Amino acid sequence: MAKVLCVMGDSGAGKTTSMRNLNPETTYYIDCDKKGLSWKGWKEQYIPSVNYTKTDFPQIVQSLLVWLNGKKLDEKKQPITAGLKFRVVVIDTINGLMIADEMRRCKEKGYDKWQDLAQSIYDIVDYALTMRDDLTVIFVAHTQTDHDDNGFMFTRIKTSGRKLDKITLESKFGTVLLAKTIDGRHVFETQANLSTAKTPFGAFGEDEKEIDNDIAEVIKRLEDF
Template sequence: MAQKILIMGESGTGKSTSMRNCDPATTAVVNPVGKPLPFKAKFDMLNNETDARKITRYMKEQAAAGKKLIVVDDFQYILAVPYMNRIKETGWDKYNDFGANYFEIIDVCKDLPDDVVVVYMTHLETLDNGLTTVKLIGKLLREKITIEGLFTVVLRTGVNEGKYYFYTQNSGKDTVKSPLGMFPVYAIENDLAYVVDKVRNYYEIGEFKTDAEMSQADQAAATDLEKPDAKGRRSRTGRTKEEKLTPPTPKEEKPSRKTRAEVQAENEQKIAEHMAAVDEAIDKATGGAEEVPFDEAAAIADTVPKPDLQKPPRRTRKERQAEQEQAAETFVCTEDTCFYIPDADNYVKKHAGDESPKGGKVITEDEFNAGLKRIAQENNPNPVDGAMNPPEPHARGQRRRRTR
């Protein structure tokens, strides 16, 4: 079965001109109205013929003779010319004849070799619902058959600022379509030879070009024209065609948001590590002396880098609901128990027989001690201030260090 391509566009938008680069040795053209092509070329052509039997016989003969590309130009005239010739006839039988004639020229592809590509070029029209589709006559074909549904590749011609394009992607208001990954950009140069090479390469039909060769062809055929938005306005991103052809780099996944409890726990750990580092620095500087002058201890503590404490994020709705549910329950402590009260950001210790504080969350004693250090650190930016005992009366300017 031959591969089919449908190209639709208004008259003068580059349908026939797109054949300019096709090889006459392997290309045959069906020209229903016999009009001259818009460029100099010598293709094998069937002119002034709209009868399906003669056209399909010609297509089979050309395929058997080695033609690998068959173009049916001005395909809509397969309907229009017979309609005008029988316009005075009444009744609906003539529309059945038109539809059967039109469909037979598409259906013949199933009898052609697999390495043949058949391109149908046709005018288009915009329906009352705003959809732009192929131009037909009568309601038979439109109601009974969706013509574009018979094709995998449907392109549309377009002209923008004096340049001629093939659009490869659906705009939301037309029936354009192409296989996933076949064409690298939304708008390509109106070069039928390139389109046929892409189809052959994509489906690996006959003597097809390699991916490396098609990559170079993509660079030449790609354009900078952006796909219009829903209102028909084109994007102004300013991307070049080289940027469009470059595969996008995957976006880095954003780290998941830390909970308030996680940030608080990390801050408490940083404070504990900082206090341990301060004790170690003082021990190292004083040789483990039992008594160290307060000013000297403070100066040594200042040499230890301050911890980078993060601001706890606001609680999520889920966290607040969980805390409210926990706050609604109180109990009598059976032993000494430590609590953290999130609403007040405070730490409380209750003894056996005491009622637990409202909204309190049970924590370990280590978490309790670390939390007290955190609050002291937040209230006093210098962790050394208040952390040392004041000089004792009997030895002014001295402090006695705890014996470990």
């Protein structure tokens, strides 16, 4: 079973930048926002058709995951193994998939389109959980902060449609990191603090409720879990 985690946060909170120290030789980047990455030199590291794909179609993302899992077959029904060299997959962001699908079908009426949207996102996350053991799959997501009448705030993954709200995507991830900016410094929140952030018990100490936003370092820390 692959290690599957989520990095969530507002725009500009450092979600994409946190991927800067991943090894591009063993990382495959799926850019669902189609905006490129956020550090100097990324175009030399992530090359289309090599380790980088720009798409907001859930079906293409699903197909890429099957290829990265070594399950895609050629015309002779033989496994295509080229994707097996990758150890990390980044899907940035799942909201890019949701919004693009919603916009493409905005003129459609009825409940079916929302069911289809929820199904496509759920299938991608659910399939990631079944992928090979030596793979880490990172989902990047935007957040929304809900306020009640008493001023209570709670931050969670932003979703499109009530069906995905009911699923509670955070429940599918063993690790959910909240990207934040504090005094000009980008950090990850590792434990729930009016949010759905969480990490495995013992992975980070009580004094590490906020850590540097380096996802490569986080993966090292999670190797034992």
